[in-house]
Amino acid sequence: MQQPRPFKSLADSILLKRAFDIMLAFFLMGVFGLPMVVLGILIRLGSSGSALHWSDRVGINNVIFKMPKFRTMLPDTPAVATHLLERPESYVTPIGRILRRLSLDELPQIYSVCKGDMSFVGPRPALFNQQDLIDLRTQKNIQRLLPGITGWAQVNGRDELSIPVKVEFDGYYLRHKSLSLDVRILAMTLLRVLRCQGVSH
Numbered sequence: 001m002q003q004p005r006p007f008k009s010l011a012d013s014i015l016l017k018r019a020f021d022i023m024l025a026f027f028l029m030g031v032f033g034l035p036m037v038v039l040g041i042l043i044r045l046g047s048s049g050s051a052l053h054w055s056d057r058v059g060i061n062n063v064i065f066k067m068p069k070f071r072t073m074l075p076d077t078p079a080v081a082t083h084l085l086e087r088p089e090s091y092v093t094p095i096g097r098i099l100r101r102l103s104l105d106e107l108p109q110i111y112s113v114c115k116g117d118m119s120f121v122g123p124r125p126a127l128f129n130q131q132d133l134i135d136l137r138t139q140k141n142i143q144r145l146l147p148g149i150t151g152w153a154q155v156n157g158r159d160e161l162s163i164p165v166k167v168e169f170d171g172y173y174l175r176h177k178s179l180s181l182d183v184r185i186l187a188m189t190l191l192r193v194l195r196c197q198g199v200s201h
Contacts, residue, residue, distance in 0.1 A: 018119075028107075028110055029110060057125035060143065062138065064128055073093065074093060077091045120149050133167070142174055150186065152169045153173075
């Protein structure tokens, strides 16, 4: 008699996570579809340039992909992490401050989830030129994870964390990843967004 498996296989786990991502993506598109159109119009009215900013990000297995965000900064802003800019607040548009404060600039990444470049939960994708973060994650095999809109590091500090500390949180997620942990992270993310916690600029 065949014994039941005590744990799901890796393939089962990946399929379950993907199914969860797709269902949540369709739900959120139904809720935020119209508000996203309105936000796009307000961004275009507030400053020149596209409503969306597509940045080169590091995905699973260190493959570069294009990640969309609502544009919160001026079109001529250097393509570096915000904390590396001199006076970063001078680059942020008026509506961009609100979008960042409420994390609404991340909403277009639902597209990346549907496309399969991202998950709702995972390590935040590094910029293509954040070599220190990329190298440290690769040393700890974190590049094997699909990047996320939110993650364990985001609910434990976000912009306030140093790169080594972020990677430690990413490593914790790699070792303990599960659907129940994903749901916990999403719930914690919602609370942090409502409290406007962890955003530096």
